[in-house]
Amino acid sequence: MTLEVRLFGDPVLRETAREVEKIDDEIRALAAKMFDTMVEEEGIGLAAPQVGMNLRLLVVDGSVFEGDEGRAYINPEIVDFSKTKVLYEEGCLSIPEIRADVERPEAIRLTYTTLDGETVEEEVDGLLGRVLQHEIDHLDGILFVDRIGAARRNLLKKKLRAIQQKAMRS
Template sequence: MALRRILHYPEPLLRQVSQPVTDVDDEIRELARDMAETMYAAPGVGLAAPQVGVLKRLIVLDCARQDEEAQLITAINPEILAGEGEINEEEGCLSVPGYYARVARRPQVRVRFLNLEGQRVEMDAEGLLAVAFQHEIDHLDGVLFVDHLSSLKKSLFKKKYKKILEQKQEEL
């Protein structure tokens, strides 16, 4: 296992659509292990393959609280089958460090994906896990959480994020 470098906005690769995984092989399992290790080290609750520079439809999630045992989900070729309701919760992203904003999402979703054994899984997710699935699947389609913001909020984001990047450069 190895930590992978997380790409940051405005990296162009983050805007590309990922390709379906055709074989759940050792290479995909190794990528999934690396992604989980990278997500935990960051720390975060989800990570999509494009965030580590791989345009494959693979995500890892773990929304367990710190006082709970890990509940890692590895989802290959994930898709949302249905969703209900709407919530506006604050989101952040490992690829957009230091910026948080409220985003409209479905609080309940039904998802389908392949696990690391290549078996089809369907499950219902709610709350943070539902939001995390939507956020990470967006990454597979080249969409960032800031793309869900209004025009005004996107403009404010770009100004604020420019300052965040400048501060990081000064720290180096």
Template sequence: MKREIIMFGSQVLRKPCLPVKEVDDDIRALVGDLFDSMRAAEGVGLAAPQISVLKRVCIIDVSHQQPEYPPVALINPVLTDYKGEQVGEEGCLSFPDLYGDVKRHAWVEVEATDINGQSFKTAGEGFYARALQHEINHLDGKLFIDLISPLKRQLMRGALRRLKKEGEAWDRENA
């Protein structure tokens, strides 16, 4: 089921998520909702806090750009290894139409749990590595806007103020 994606300004996006203790039907439904919401918004990744769920669950689908990486759901993901650096443009579904260059690891390995409760590892480079790091950051309450240059953030000031008001309004309506 498609859910509303929360905008920057909501305090939910700044809160660290709690680990998932058991992969059950509720978690599998959450993964389905994440995929539905991400695809409806034409994104490449989405984390549970972006739909107001403070659990360590995220999904990634970069298969249209890197077909060697199929869509993946990650429960309790942990970055276990990394190499190199890359700088590339990022956006975020919680920051519509805003983009900035972010420095990330060029290659990463992540250990996580799948929707069947089984541990697995995934590793990749390029855009896939960038998406993994971006979504895991969301689970820790860290946003891509925190990683862009101060000058770029200053240039986005007006748009960030507008989004912040939307996010704060969402918090008030859902308190």
């Protein structure tokens, strides 16, 4: 079962999401629906606010891991990051058809809880590090277009406004 992806302009994308207090059937069902939605929309990451849920939960597609299945991250928190920053092109299911280079730390150390309730601390870089930083931003109401230069953002203004109008109509 899939969920509706909220678009740029929807206020839920600007809220600070609440911590998940209990990992129960409801959370597991939501994560499963988020995986289905991500696959359907051909995304590699999806955060709960993008499907209208104000919760600190995100999923990452299996293609980002080597031969692994996708993963769900509950209450993820970045505890440290590398001083080295890298530019990498990003897109977002909530901001369709817009891509832009975003500068972010190359590596992060994060803590999170798995769907089995296990607490994990790990260091990640590369594509996974990038996807996680983008998705964790969603939990704090931040979108990748907030992190690009003003000039570039100005160029995207019209496109962003068109998406915003679509969000208001749905």
